Amino acid sequence: MIIALDGPAASGKGTIARRLAAHFRLPHLDTGLLYRAVGAKALAEHVNFEDVAALERLAGALDPAALDPESLKAGAIGEAASRVAALPGVRAKLLTVQQDFAHQPGGAVLDGRDIGTVIAPQAEVKIFVTATPEARAARRHAELVGRGEAVTFEQVLADIAKRDERDSGRASAPLLRADDAEILDNTHLGVEESWQAALAIVARRQGLGGAR
Template sequence: MQKITIAIDGFSSTGKSTVAKQLAKHLGYVYVDTGAMYRAVTLFTMQNGWIDNNQFDVVALVSHLDAITINFQFNPKLGFAEVYLNGNNVEHQIRTLEVSSFVSKVAAIPEVRYQLVKQQQQMGKDKGVVMDGRDIGTVVFPYAELKIFMTASADKRAKRRFDELVSRGDEVDYEDVLRNVQERDYIDSHREDSPLVKADDAIEIDNSDLTLKDQFDKVLDLVTKTVSS
């Protein structure tokens, strides 16, 4: 069976990573969570004190981009690859609400996007890859054989994110999570460099009322049709 490139874009907390991981495992493809890469850069920025609620030292971040190394290491116990920042496992740290509150601002910096897009394109140069993010079908792989755009209501997405954080033991307030989702939607859609938009040839899936199985079956059917066409 020929290998293809599968690009999954969409708003935050639409389940992009969940279905992408399922697909990659089912197909034997490489999975790349580009959102995790931007989260790792955000964590690095926070650790160095270059961003908080009152300031963002973009110059400092841009001048230290060469000091950032991000890679993925498969964890057989978990069944997916975890994110490593400069040799340290940061899978848990990058998923906090605090990182979420800054990641869209960091991801809007053109130099950051340029650096990470180059890495992402290299990861997928041999096809057989499932990549999810905000600009995969429009910038990273504009010629991907299958492009999917995930969406869901802000309320549903906030509830999913809230449940995920609580299940990990994080103390969060639902209204804070909802506000974060809405703010990220606005920043992601209005940034000047590579804004979140649906590619003209992407297939939109609203999973507000879909189960995880329904969502997976729907996407797998699209893959099957694409490969056989």
Template sequence: MSFTVAIDGPAAAGKGTISKAVAAHFGFAHLDTGLLYRAVGAGMLAGGDPVVVAQGLDPADLDADALRSAEVAQAASEVAVNPEVRDALTAFQRGFAARPEGAVLDGRDIGTVICPGAQVKLFVTASAACRAERRFKELQAKGSETTLDAVLADVQARDTRDAGRSTAPLAAAADAVLIDTSDMSIAQAVAQAVALIENAQKTLRG
């Protein structure tokens, strides 16, 4: 029987870092579902039909570094509203979640739409100010010339857009455990997630 961990949350809350650490700890496969839409967006920019790209997507296409550009991010937001693209990527994600070795999926609608039957559901969040500061430091490290106020405005706008969209809005599943990383270290957040998963595994074993 497969074991699925669904981790949702807003941008820069730490869900990606926690997901990778949890997957490594338990030997589970990990999928950053946001990269799926970026990969389809990149395929569209290269001249492909987004639906065809989505239907033929392979895990090998998910090169995080190559998919982080602003141009690809914009293309990803365009293809994400296509119902046929969403259907294809939903099927991809559910197939990934069924891996026999166990899987961790992080995104915005994993616990609510993609894997509502996941054995563990986490909602990782942090204050907008805290998330903006983290993202600002990341951008500074990459040489980006921006301001903290501009990054905060972008984070808040994205939160509003994600929570207000008609299809699969960002929301915590009713049975998700909330992890607020505002005042936590990465190690503390990962330890909390690991403990929750271990408890779920013990319960399943009876």
């Protein structure tokens, strides 16, 4: 079973994806980490973000097994990730990695921006997780402040708006809801409520008649 979760930044799709993976004992890939890793590498090596060829080389040399999620959560890296993710050449370099992960024996859970539309359009379960920009900014702001970053809510909200525009407007694999994806709007839902809603969607799509 392939479970595809898509949605904008800070919608909570990653948290839901991890819990679904643990529940169904499936491997999980946060595809955003791949782009964050490329962005982080570009920042560390002072690569010009206008140098598309250099960014493509970084993507081609990426080792998914070496990703460190905690080190890739800084706000600056999120902005860098959004910029490199808009480049068709970078996306092409990382496409095979994501598709191979999705199609491993037994299935997998993946979350990102284009899982249900590009990476695994044949996924048995597709969920589009979303929330208002204000709700998402509040969550991301709390997360960043909790890690000791000095950032205001207004700055985070502006960054969310910029990333939404870039993710939805890019020419290559823009953020879109797959036609057969169920929408999970968690603007007014807590973590547990979001998780239960996602579990119910999986149950419906698999014809289980309930969560197991």
